[in-house]
């Protein structure tokens with residue numbers, strides 16, 4: 250591995266809906282908190298289904314672990330007043346960061362339709378929050394299913410930045426080139442704020458492929474072959490750590506300074522990749538000292 254400065258890292262969690270899932274979340278936070286992430290974030294269930302759970306997870310992680318936690322918030326199925334009430338509750342609880350998203354169409358619906366009294370788009374939501382919060386937004390290195398092409402995504406991202414977002418976190422991707430091309434396009438369109446690559450350590454290759462198909466993420470043939478071979482040898486986890494480390498290393502070699510891990514509340518692969526990149530509890534403590 251090249252000798253590159255340790256990146257800033259961040260971790261995404263999702264709110265638990267069962268007791269068992271609660272234990273998994275706390276195990277995840279417990280295992281990853283010592284790596285001193287720059288921030289963590291907690292997702293918001295489709296259609297606002299986890300409104301209260303997201304709030305509770307955000308505030309509890311912040312309080313118990315001293316971590317900076319960004320709350321995800323979408324425009325789906327809520328009036329402006331309801332969405333702003335959620336934001337106000339975060340502000341009152343001392344939360345300073347929001348990941349502001351439009352959100353997906355509800356299951357069964359062909360496309361996103363705004364609530365009659367709601368925010369019509371992510372740009373509107375960002376505009377309503379940016380005076381009180383540090384706002385992060387989503388970004389799409391491969392065309393989002395609702396966009397004409399990657400350039401349309403980049404131009405829309407520019408609007409989100411102009412509305413007050415201070416950084417973007419990307420959808421996951423499988424090859425460093427995909428991100429680097431997107432970063433170049435963003436720079437060419439005048440986006441100067443940080444674009445943070447979203448990194449998915451692969452726990453289950455078939456699940457990752459299904460997820461990729463929903464998001465419009467291309468699956469390279471060589472990767473499918475690699476997992477088929479690893480499955481035969483019972484070495485899928487080893488392959489996942491190696492590939493994810495290589496992906497992160499390639500990004501860092503190209504000047505990327507931040508990595509955002511989609512943990513799926515399963516901490517082991519993320520921890521192992523961080524360790525392989527030299528991000529350990531000891532290194533984090535040295536940085537503080």
Ligand code: FAD
Pocket residue numbers: 291292293294295296321322323348349350351352353354370371372386387388389393395396397401402403405406418419420447
């Ligand atoms: P936008 O960026 O607003 O739209 C996506 C694309 O559609 C744009 O790039 C643009 O090309 C096109 N588009 C949309 N509106 C317009 C317009 N008015 N004019 C022109 N083009 C337009 N979903 C959840 O439900 N909960 C979460 O917690 C959550 N967290 C996420 C975190 C990250 C980092 C990412 C990348 C995604 C997350 N999502 C989450 C998924 C997200 O809600 C979906 O991808 C959704 O379809 C798009 O939301 P967005 O804010 O990124 O959309």
